[in-house]
Amino acid sequence: MDELSGRTAFITGGASGIGLATAHALGAQGMNLVIADIEDGALGTAEADLAAAGYPVMGMRCDVRKVADLEAAAKATVDRFAGVHIVFNNAGVVATGRVEDISTEAWEWVMDVNLWGVIHGCRVFLPILKSQGAPGHFVNTASMAGLSSGPLMSPYFVSKFGVVALSEGMWHEARIDNVRIGVSVLCPGFVRTRIHEADRNRPEEVASATTGDAGQQFMALLSAGVEAGREVGEVAALVVESIRTNRFWILPHGSESYAAVQRRANAIIDGAAPPQFGNS
Numbered sequence: 323m324d325e326l327s328g329r330t331a332f333i334t335g336g337a338s339g340i341g342l343a344t345a346h347a348l349g350a351q352g353m354n355l356v357i358a359d360i361e362d363g364a365l366g367t368a369e370a371d372l373a374a375a376g377y378p379v380m381g382m383r384c385d386v387r388k389v390a391d392l393e394a395a396a397k398a399t400v401d402r403f404a405g406v407h408i409v410f411n412n413a414g415v416v417a418t419g420r421v422e423d424i425s426t427e428a429w430e431w432v433m434d435v436n437l438w439g440v441i442h443g444c445r446v447f448l449p450i451l452k453s454q455g456a457p458g459h460f461v462n463t464a465s466m467a468g469l470s471s472g473p474l475m476s477p478y479f480v481s482k483f484g485v486v487a488l489s490e491g492m493w494h495e496a497r498i499d500n501v502r503i504g505v506s507v508l509c510p511g512f513v514r515t516r517i518h519e520a521d522r523n524r525p526e527e528v529a530s531a532t533t534g535d536a537g538q539q540f541m542a543l544l545s546a547g548v549e550a551g552r553e554v555g556e557v558a559a560l561v562v563e564s565i566r567t568n569r570f571w572i573l574p575h576g577s578e579s580y581a582a583v584q585r586r587a588n589a590i591i592d593g594a595a596p597p598q599f600g601n602s
């Protein structure tokens with residue numbers, strides 16, 4: 323999809339981090355913006371900043387765990403901007419701890435936001451984009467945690483592997499149906515955002531995003547990685563370029579990430595132990 327100017331982008335998790343940076347990058351391309359998020363204060367600030375930069379923007383409170391919220395957001399987007407062309411299913415959260423110790427509620431929270439949020443976003447917006455006839459593009463945020471895994475963050479790994487599989491399925495179906503809909507899956511390594519503070523948006527039935535000493539220690543490691551991570555602007559620029567060039571795999575960490583994918587493939591073929599996420 324090379325013509326972005328005057329078209330409309332819908333971005334979940336758009337009030338912070340990668341989503342907000344990508345909103346700025348797409349605004350700079352002349353796009354109308356809808357940022358959808360659950361965190362009211364950040365949403366208001368983000369909307370004001372985007373408007374101050376001169377971009378046509380609408381902020382929407384939208385909990386991606388709820389299909390009705392996404393349906394309402396889609397309707398509001400089309401009502402306001404007369405169409406929608408890029409859908410960035412990007413909202414995400416993380417919980418850490420051992421598989422059996424993480425509560426059912428915390429498992430459900432991560433799966434509901436990271437995987438169901440993307441499923442809902444795709445299912446709600448696919449018919450709209452198809453019906454418009456104009457070119458469209460979905461970007462689904464997975465992670466390198468969707469291409470390699472390890473201990474103490476299983477809900478996150480499970481959800482992100484799901485996002486990769488879903489995105490691959492959509493890519494194939496767009497070709498079978500011969501529609502002008504591009505699909506990309508975003509798989510970053512560490513990026514400097516507030517993902518390690520996902521606790522701030524946890525529902526009340528989830529006691530904490532960390533479970534047990536092991537979960538707390540792993541979250542500390544994750545925080546250090548995130549704080550030393552890439553800048554969001556670099557990721558946002560790559561997302562825009564990948565939409566323009568219709569590139570499916572977006573791996574902002576390049577060779578570091580390719581090596582992790584190679585290690586995993588080699589281990590599978592060699593019948594070796596699974597390599598651990600983050601270790602080279």
Ligand SMILES: NC(=O)c1ccc[n+]([C@@H]2O[C@H](COP(=O)([O-])OP(=O)(O)OC[C@H]3O[C@@H](n4cnc5c(N)ncnc54)[C@H](O)[C@@H]3O)[C@@H](O)[C@H]2O)c1
Nearest residue numbers: 335338339340360361385386413414465512513515516517
């Ligand atoms: N930062 C990293 O190192 C990294 C690496 C790989 C993948 N990711 C992924 O990038 C995506 C964006 O995260 P980020 O790193 O910018 O973190 P972030 O915390 O800065 O942004 C995430 C946004 O999602 C929103 N959100 C949370 N729950 C929501 C819900 N139920 N409905 C709607 N919005 C909700 C938050 O309010 C926040 O604005 C996530 O899917 C994350 O898993 C991040």
